[in-house]
Amino acid sequence: MKPADKQAYLEEYELLKKKGKPFFPYAVLKDSAMMLVVVGVIILMSVLLGAEQGPKADPTSTTYVPRPEWYFFFLFELLRVIKPPELVPIATIGIPTICMVLLLLLPFYDRGPERNPIRRPIATTAGCITIAAMAYLSYLGATGGSPTEIDMKVAPQYEAGKEVVAGSGCLACHKLGENGNNGPGPELTHIAQRIPRAAILRSVEIGPGIMPSFRDLPPKKLNELADFLSSLD
Ligand code: HEC
Structure with a gap:
């Protein structure tokens, strides 16, 4: 901005300031009145219309x-x-x-x-x-993607198993690549290096420790799940 412009601006500002009213109490009063109206409308609407509360929280879901x-x-x-x-x-x-x-x-x-x-x-x-x-x-x-999706490249024959793991809530306790929580269960990213397919299947069916048993999954899904996990080395 050129000095002349700045001078003009400051003069105009000075003039407007003299003409105007001080912030307190004028603007404060106006703002307070409007705030009261807004709060009043919210209270009125909550009394007349009520608030939608949705279903009760389910900690076991x-x-x-x-x-x-x-x-x-x-x-x-x-x-x-x-x-x-x-x-x-x-x-x-x-x-x-x-x-x-x-x-x-x-x-x-x-x-x-x-x-x-x-x-x-x-x-x-x-x-x-x-x-x-x-x-x-x-x-x-x-x-x-939601936490029930697994963002991971796998061979086509393991896609079905990946979906079973994604949809069964395993990620709540296990880390798989960049997905899921690191614990309380051990990381599954390279699970096939640690234990064979039969042992994976046994863990999933028994549910060792605090892990729930997944033996109620249909046998086809259990097999797909085991195929997928035993491919991770
Ligand atoms: C509530 C948390 C939880 C959930 C859900 C869960 N797990 Fe586990 N999982 C664990 C824990 C904890 C362990 C270790 C148990 C132990 O050895 O005491 C474990 C162990 C395992 C093991 C054995 C790992 C090893 O190194 O020996 C496998 C395999 C496994 N889980 C797979 C799965 C799969 C697949 C799912 C989903 C279908 C799943 N888990 C769901 C908590 C969980």
Whole structure:
């Protein structure tokens, strides 16, 4: 901005400031009144319409797919993309906190009086990139695979077994490649190196320790499951 422009801007600002009313109490009063109206409408709607509560939580369900609200999908996706455990705190706390602090400090590091977006290329570009990145991450988060899917390349004859493992809740306790939880069960990524097919089948049918028994699965599915797991070396 040229010095002359800046001078004109400051003069105009001074003039408007003299004409205007102080923030307190005028704007505070208006905002408070509007806030009361909004809260009143919410209370009225909750009394008249009630809130939908959904089915009661079932702690024994293994088919429930936990999902965040849509406005958290971008954070959810960030967490899914960043896999190494030592980087997880950076994804969950670090990046969002840094962004919030940058936003809070904006009035202090962006001192330019220019308001036209076209003449503020850095701010405009940064804003557009942020919005685009959040939109893209939200889209990926919304369409991403559920924890009952296994993201892993296998030979076609093992696809069926992979689906059985994916659909049976094994990932709640076992890690398989980049999928599933690391524990309480041992990692299954290279299970065939450790135990033979018959032993895998026995574990799945007996359910050693805290592992539930899966002997109620149809024999065909048990076989497909064993074929798949005994191919993982
Ligand atoms: C509730 C958690 C849980 C679930 C669900 C679960 N497991 Fe396990 N699994 C375990 C635990 C814990 C062990 C170790 C048990 C022990 O040795 O005491 C284990 C052991 C195993 C073993 C033996 C591993 C070894 O190295 O000896 C296999 C194979 C196995 N599980 C496969 C599966 C499959 C396949 C499924 C899904 C159909 C499944 N598990 C579901 C907890 C679970």
